[in-house]
C-alpha cells in the first residue's frame with residue numbers, strides 16, 4: 300500500500316483496554332482504528348486464557364467502578380455457562396475475592412461478544428496487523444504509526460493515539476521513556492479434567508478446566524523482546540509437560556482423562572513495560588484524593604483499598620498526542636500490581652478513549668484537556684471519580 304490511512308483516533312492493541320478505548324472514542328463519533336497483531340481480540344483476558352473478571356466493588360459491598368468496565372463484565376457472560384454472583388457485598392462485608400462483584404467468563408465466548416461490541420460501535424478493526432514504528436512531529440506529538448500485515452507495511456495517520464499494547468510498545472517506538480516490571484512464570488492453560496469442577500462442560504463428556512498456577516520461576520526484569528517472549532513461553536510449556544509427566548508417572552491411564560486442551564496464545568507476562576507518565580501511581584496511594592481523578596478502582600486482593608486514578612497516569616511524559624491505558628499506564632510498585640487487571644484496563648481504556656475523542660473535538664493535546672470536560676463525558680456513563688461520591692472516606 301502506498302497511501303496513508305487517516306483516522307481521528309488510532310488505538311494500538313486490542314486487549315480489554317484497547318477495546319474500551321476504541322469503543323469510547325467511536326461512540327463519541329470519532330473515526331476510530333484499532334490495530335491488533337493477533338487474529339484474536341481481548342489480549343491476555345482471552346488469548347492469554349485469563350478468565351476471571353476481577354471485582355468492580357471494594358469488597359465491603361460498595362461498587363466503585365462503572366461504565367464500560369461494568370458493561371464488559373455483564374456482556375462477558377453472553378456466550379458461556381457462568382453467572383454474576385447472586386449476592387455480593389452487604390453489611391457484613393465480603394472481604395474474600397470470591398463473593399465480590401466479579402465473574403468468570405469463557406474466553407472464546409468473550410472474544411465473540413467483544414467483536415460484537417466493536418461492530419456496534421463502528422470501530423474499524425485491523426487484525427493480524429502489527430504496529431512496528433511511530434512518527435512524531437517537531438512538537439514530539441505522534442502523527443502516524445507504521446503497521447505491517449499481509450498487504451505489506453503502510454502508515455496510519457491519526458489526530459490522537461492511544462497505546463494499549465500492554466507493554467507501551469507505541470510509547471517506546473515514539474521515543475518515550477518507560478519502566479519495566481517484574482515477572483514470574485505461572486502458566487494458566489485449559490485441560491480436560493473429568494471429575495473436577497464442571498464449570499467448563501462444552502463438549503459432551505469433555506470437562507475443560509483452567510489450570511494454574513502450578514509453579515513459580517524467578518523474576519524476568521527485561522521488557523518483552525523476541526528472545527524473552529520465546530524463552531518465557533517455552534519454559535511455561537516445559538512446566539506443563541513436567542506437570543503431566545508427574546501425573547502420568549503415578550498412573551499412565553490418567554492420560555485418557557487429564558490432557559491439555561488449549562494453551563495461551565500470548566506470553567503470560569504480568570508486567571512488561573509501562574509508560575513513564577506525567578504522574579506515576581505508586582505504593583500506598585490508595586484512599587488518596589487526586590484533583591484530576593478520572594475513575595475509581597479497588598484492590599482485587601483485599602477489601603477496602605480504593606484508588607482514585609489521576610488523569611496524568613494516562614499521559615506519557617515526553618511525547619504528545621497520545622494516551623496510555625491498561626497495564627501500560629503510568630503506575631509502579633503495588634499500584635501497578637493493583638491496576639494491571641481486566642476491570643482497571645476497561646476503566647482506564649474508556650477514560651483514555653474518551654479523552655482522545657475530546658482532544659480531537661477541541662483540537663487540544665490530551666495534556667491540555669480540561670479534566671472537568673472529560674469527567675462530564677465519563678459521568679454520562681455513570682463514572683465516579685472521588686471516594687466520597689460512593690460514600691467512602693479518603694485516607695487522612
Ligand SMILES: Cc1cc2nc3c(=O)[nH]c(=O)nc-3n(C[C@H](O)[C@H](O)[C@H](O)COP(=O)(O)OP(=O)(O)OC[C@H]3O[C@@H](n4cnc5c(N)ncnc54)[C@H](O)[C@@H]3O)c2cc1C
Nearest residue numbers: 312314315316336342343351430464465567625626640641
Ligand atoms: C498469569 C496471569 C494471570 C492473571 N490473572 C488475572 C485475573 O484473574 N483477573 C484479571 O482481571 N486479570 C488477570 N491478569 C491480568 C490481565 O489479564 C491483564 O493484565 C489485562 O487483561 C491487560 O489488559 P490490557 O488491555 O492492558 O493488555 P493486553 O491484554 O496485554 O492487550 C494488549 C494487546 O495489544 C496487542 N499488541 C501488543 N503489541 C502490539 C503491536 N506492536 N501491534 C499490534 N498489537 C499489539 C496484543 O496482542 C494484545 O492483544 C492476569 C495476568 C496473567 C499473566
